Amino acid sequence: MLLLIHMLDPIPNPTLTICPSRGQAGVSWDVMFVDGIVICTGSRKQMEERLDSWRTILVQMVSAAGTGYFFNTKRNRLRDKLVLRKHDPFVNKHVLFFEKRKIRSI
Template identity: 35%
Template sequence: MSDSRLSSKISWDYESTTMAKKVKNRIIIVRLVSMAMTGFFYTMRRPRTSSPMGLLKYDPIVRKKVLFLETKKRNR
């Protein structure tokens, strides 16, 4: 069998072939950064559709409860 005969039977139409869109996760990982500017942070998960998080949590560097606001966690 010749490879040229096989390759002539298989023809792909690359222009009409499209890939499916990537499905996004329903849960995202966010970083809650201390507003006391100590650099301390918590990492949490939240639903993608909910509003950005802001929580009062304990910051061990200043030893008080302070406001933590959300930033997206960067992937490395």
């Protein structure tokens, strides 16, 4: 049996100087580790934009009335599944809508 031990060493400086594969030696990159994901960008602003896009997902909400009516909405990836009370035009009432599935990251 092979046992793999994964250790994370603290990074003393969040801005690392690396040599990218495109031949740009000595380019400064901002690196951020988020839940096992590494985000590498050329500037802190780009990193924050990429992180914001990773946080938000598009989900499909389906009516609990069983009419088949659905709509799409955005939510934070780290939150629990959504349950909303909105108007269902097929029954002309406010009903609960449950999150059915994730469509994609935004």
